[in-house]
Amino acid sequence: MKLYYYRSIAPNFGDDLNNVLMPKVFPRFFDEDDLTLFLAIGSVLFDHHPHQALKVVFGSGFGQYTAAPRLDDRWKFYCVRGPLTAQALGLDERLVAADAAVLVNRHMRDEVPKRFKFSYIPHWQSLLNGDWPKACELANVELIDPRWPVDRVLEMIQASNTVITEAMHGAIVADALRVPWVPVLPFHRSHRFKWSDWAGALMIDLRPYATFPATLHDLWVSKTGRDGNWMSSKNRLVQLAVGAANNALPYIAARGLRRLSEMEPVLSSDVALAKAVSKLEDAADRIRRDFHR
Structure with missing residues (x-):
């Protein structure tokens, strides 16, 4: 079966983790046979997959980026990311486990000395537009770039x-x-x-903090929900205004990072995490039995 995951215009830690983690969970399991697709880490439950292919779902999620897929006998669900995915697709809530990336707890956990008091991981799209390296430097916060190789990002997270x-x-x-x-x-x-x-799968009371972006583009997107294509105009006045804003915004973003470093951090309970890992491992065992090679 073929390991399918989303490939963006830039490398992305969450998606690329599939290629590193899933072969550890399922050794000697994957090939390029696209008649059976293995869907694991990511919001990859959509209708773009070939109808004739069997879709094997292991901890994937629905992301609302597209319409919900029309399910038929070519979809085989072992577990999904969270309760909102189950509701959106009309699935039994007993299929809720957690994002498959949670299995780094069993397969990729190392003893790494702590080197950083605080680290910041922007979304990869935010790095395309914003000067987060400068904002992090000003805030004395270590930047972790999700476009870096998976092993490097994992090491940096554990060193924080x-x-x-x-x-x-x-x-x-x-x-x-x-x-x-x-x-x-x-x-x-x-x-x-x-x-x-x-977060719902791990019983986390999620209350994310709004903060200030490091670029005018992301400020516009966050406030309006629309793209900022007008900023690419060659009009000199537009370019001067955009440039002046982008020079100033990393300083404001740095203040936001310093404020975020004062907030109470989150961690799911050991019980909730253990339950999620157990459900994922049970689902993995069933997949290995059903598709024994």
Whole structure:
């Protein structure tokens, strides 16, 4: 079967984690046979998959990025990310486990010395537009770039005492590795539904903090919900205004990061995490039996 995951225009830790973690959970399991698709980490439950392919679902979620998929006998659900996914797809709530990335707790947890008091993980889209390296430097917060290789991001998360994160899989992995985290409300509203979905599976009372973006583009998107394509205008006055704002905003974003570092961090209960890991491992056992190779 083929391991399917979302590939964006830039590398992304949450999606790329599939290629590193899933072969550890399912050794010698995957090939390029796209007649059977394996859907694990990510909001990949949508109708874009080939109808004739069997879709094997292991901890995936619905993200509201598209319409909900029309389910038939070519979908085989072992577990899903959270209760909102189950509700949206009309599935039995007993299928709710957690995001499959939670299994880093069993397969990729290392003893890493703490080097950073606070680290910040922006969403990869925020890094395309905003000067977060400068904002983090000004705030004395270590930047973790989700476009870095998976192993590097994992090591950096474990080397942090507290992770501040706009990236959902920054929170998921930090929580699974027992690193306290502070949730940042995503600047793009389209990314917010999936946070609540995953948090619901772990009984987390999710209350993300709004903060200030490091670029005019993300400020516009967060306030209006619309794209900021007008900022690419070649009009000189527009470019001068955008440039002046982008020069100033990292200083404001840095103040926001310092404020976030003072907030009480979050960590799911040991009981909730253990239950999620157990449900994921039970589902993995069933998949290995059903698709024994």
